[in-house]
Amino acid sequence: MADFESLKKMIIDGNDGATAATQQLIDGGAAARDILDQALLPGMDVVGAEMKSGDKFIPEVLLSARTMQACLDLIKPLLGEGGGSLGTVVIGTVEGDMHDIGKNLVAMLLSGAGFEVVNLGKGITPADFVAACKEHDADILGMSGLLTTTIPKIPETIQALKDAGLRDKVKVIVGGAPVSVEWANEVGADAYGANASLGVEKCKELMA
Numbered sequence: 001m002a003d004f005e006s007l008k009k010m011i012i013d014g015n016d017g018a019t020a021a022t023q024q025l026i027d028g029g030a031a032a033r034d035i036l037d038q039a040l041l042p043g044m045d046v047v048g049a050e051m052k053s054g055d056k057f058i059p060e061v062l063l064s065a066r067t068m069q070a071c072l073d074l075i076k077p078l079l080g081e082g083g084g085s086l087g088t089v090v091i092g093t094v095e096g097d098m099h100d101i102g103k104n105l106v107a108m109l110l111s112g113a114g115f116e117v118v119n120l121g122k123g124i125t126p127a128d129f130v131a132a133c134k135e136h137d138a139d140i141l142g143m144s145g146l147l148t149t150t151i152p153k154i155p156e157t158i159q160a161l162k163d164a165g166l167r168d169k170v171k172v173i174v175g176g177a178p179v180s181v182e183w184a185n186e187v188g189a190d191a192y193g194a195n196a197s198l199g200v201e202k203c204k205e206l207m208a
């Protein structure tokens with residue numbers, strides 16, 4: 001029988017049995033948020049630490065990431081659908097950055113909380129962010145950045161929003177491992193999400 005600890009280890013190992021274990025936990029009555037908070041996220045934390053220390057290489061990290069995404073897809077419907085009444089959030093990972101697990105998680109929780117979410121994917125240029133905000137009449141633009149080399153695309157996008165005359169209408173929230181609240185303030189974002197749940201809380205505050 002699967003438990004949180006064994007699922008966490010499967011994420012670390014990139015073991016494709018993780019989806020069956022996630023399903024077993026769901027069938028056994030485990031809450032989606034507990035699966036996320038007690039197995040999936042702690043598993044990716046270990047992967048990150050091992051990548052940093054050189055104990056894991058990119059292909060292994062990729063396996064873990066794919067495994068994590070497959071498990072997230074299983075719990076996604078259980079995080080609820082809120083009907084989109086709180087406002088429209090356009091969200092994506094910045095240009096040059098292919099990390100999308102955290103951004104997808106934020107998108108899922110926003111949708112569950114009642115936002116209409118337009119998830120643009122990863123590697124999104126400032127021009128494409130602006131075009132999507134226009135097209136979808138966005139209330140909030142969410143940008144995720146995981147690389148110190150590419151997070152300058154965030155202030156570039158904020159400038160592009162200003163140039164398009166949209167900055168007064170569209171609030172901006174940013175997040176991702178190298179981003180901090182101080183940096184977010186410095187580059188002129190309206191909010192910073194330290195994690196997915198706090199990101200949702202900040203979006204609710206922005207709409208209040």
Ligand code: B1M
Pocket residue numbers: 041044045047048049051052058059061062065091096097098099100101102103105106141142143144145146147148149173174175176177178192193194195196197199
């Ligand atoms: Co990469 N990677 N990676 N990687 N990778 C990091 C980010 C890194 C910190 C690893 C390390 O060195 N310890 C490091 C960045 C260092 C830096 O710049 N500061 C790094 C590097 C260097 C790289 C490459 C350059 C490696 C190389 O090729 N030499 C390369 C870059 C490729 C590119 O993007 N152009 C690369 C590639 C990859 C993989 C493809 C193998 C894979 C990504 C797969 C995918 O996403 N589909 C990968 C992974 C998996 C990681 C780590 C291990 C895990 C990231 C993750 O998914 N975490 C990561 C180490 C780490 O972060 N500790 C690392 C789980 C996820 C739930 O958390 O994304 O932080 P996170 O999101 C959180 C919060 O940040 C927040 O909420 C989320 C949930 O709590 N949040 C928001 C995120 N976005 C938000 C937006 C919001 C609000 C909150 O509002 C809009």
